[in-house]
Amino acid sequence: MSELSDRTAVVVGASRGLGRGIATALAEAGAAVVAVARGREALAELAEGADRIRPEAADATDPSAAGTLVDRYRPDVLVLVAGATPQLRPLQHHTWETFSVNWESDVRIAFHWLREALLKPLRPGSRVVVISSGAAVAGSPVSGGYAGAKATQRLITGYAQEEAQRAGLDITFTAVLPRITPMTELGRPAVRAYAERYGMTEDEYIEQLGPLVTPEIAGAAVLELIGSDAADVAPAYLLTGTGLRKLP
Ligand SMILES: NC(=O)c1ccc[n+]([C@@H]2O[C@H](COP(=O)([O-])OP(=O)(O)OC[C@H]3O[C@@H](n4cnc5c(N)ncnc54)[C@H](OP(=O)(O)O)[C@@H]3O)[C@@H](O)[C@H]2O)c1
Numbered sequence: 191m192s193e194l195s196d197r198t199a200v201v202v203g204a205s206r207g208l209g210r211g212i213a214t215a216l217a218e219a220g221a222a223v224v225a226v227a228r229g230r231e232a233l234a235e236l237a238e239g240a241d242r243i244r245p246e247a248a249d250a251t252d253p254s255a256a257g258t259l260v261d262r263y264r265p266d267v268l269v270l271v272a273g274a275t276p277q278l279r280p281l282q283h284h285t286w287e288t289f290s291v292n293w294e295s296d297v298r299i300a301f302h303w304l305r306e307a308l309l310k311p312l313r314p315g316s317r318v319v320v321i322s323s324g325a326a327v328a329g330s331p332v333s334g335g336y337a338g339a340k341a342t343q344r345l346i347t348g349y350a351q352e353e354a355q356r357a358g359l360d361i362t363f364t365a366v367l368p369r370i371t372p373m374t375e376l377g378r379p380a381v382r383a384y385a386e387r388y389g390m391t392e393d394e395y396i397e398q399l400g401p402l403v404t405p406e407i408a409g410a411a412v413l414e415l416i417g418s419d420a421a422d423v424a425p426a427y428l429l430t431g432t433g434l435r436k437l438p
Contacts, residue, residue: 201269266316323340347425
């Protein structure tokens with residue numbers, strides 16, 4: 191029996207990129223994985239031949255999707271990965287709408303799903319992982335409100351932990367902040383934009399990043415976190431190509 195064979199994991203934003211790596215790692219570790227994303231085709235392709243992955247097409251910003259799926263699956267592990275791709279342009283070239291896209295997506299998703307995890311509540315021993323971004327610490331000057339939105343995801347993950355403790359719920363919430371990586375659809379244009387801004391070629395920019403975060407590394411990081419004693423799990427971690435590092 192695999193270590194996660196009696197657990198159900200819901201991965202929100204599972205059809206590509208880091209979320210796909212996380213969903214695949216959880217399924218390979220034996221969990222029953224509910225893979226959530228909007229695009230049905232990519233979800234169906236992910237689930238094909240993977241009998242532990244069940245696709246659920248839904249818009250995770252919709253509060254009723256969060257409520258319905260948490261009720262239906264009562265996950266032991268909930269991973270929030272989904273996020274919008276920001277417009278890459280200097281501040282003065284943003285409109286309020288382009289500036290706030292990650293607030294309307296990433297922050298909204300964290301807000302609705304963390305609320306549901308607390309209200310349900312998830313079972314004692316459950317783990318919730320929110321994928322924020324290294325930009326939450328380092329900033330991201332060509333991505334409008336992205337860095338602030340990702341910092342807010344980290345903050346509200348901490349608020350959820352505090353509320354769980356106040357209510358005596360044994361649920362562990364943690365935020366993971368990956369470094370920028372060209373290995374996903376969201377990361378590739380960002381790497382291109384930063385290379386251009388700093389007068390580097392893309393290869394030069396990638397080179398100075400050091401070991402890259404990949405979907406597989408993100409999957410291994412989530413497995414490591416849910417396999418750790420709850421008492422040892424920090425409120426937040428930086429994720430680089432060499433793995434997780436606790437943040438103060
Ligand atoms: N790549 C990087 O450099 C990097 C660095 C730090 C942090 N991050 C963060 O890591 C997370 C994943 O990034 P990624 O690079 O893997 O992105 P990605 O390749 O664009 O994948 C995003 C995933 O989320 C899903 N998704 C997006 N909006 C959704 C919604 N409203 N409802 C349901 N599913 C939704 C997408 O599927 P559909 O479009 O079909 O819904 C897709 O499966 C994001 O939160 C991002 O901010 C990325």
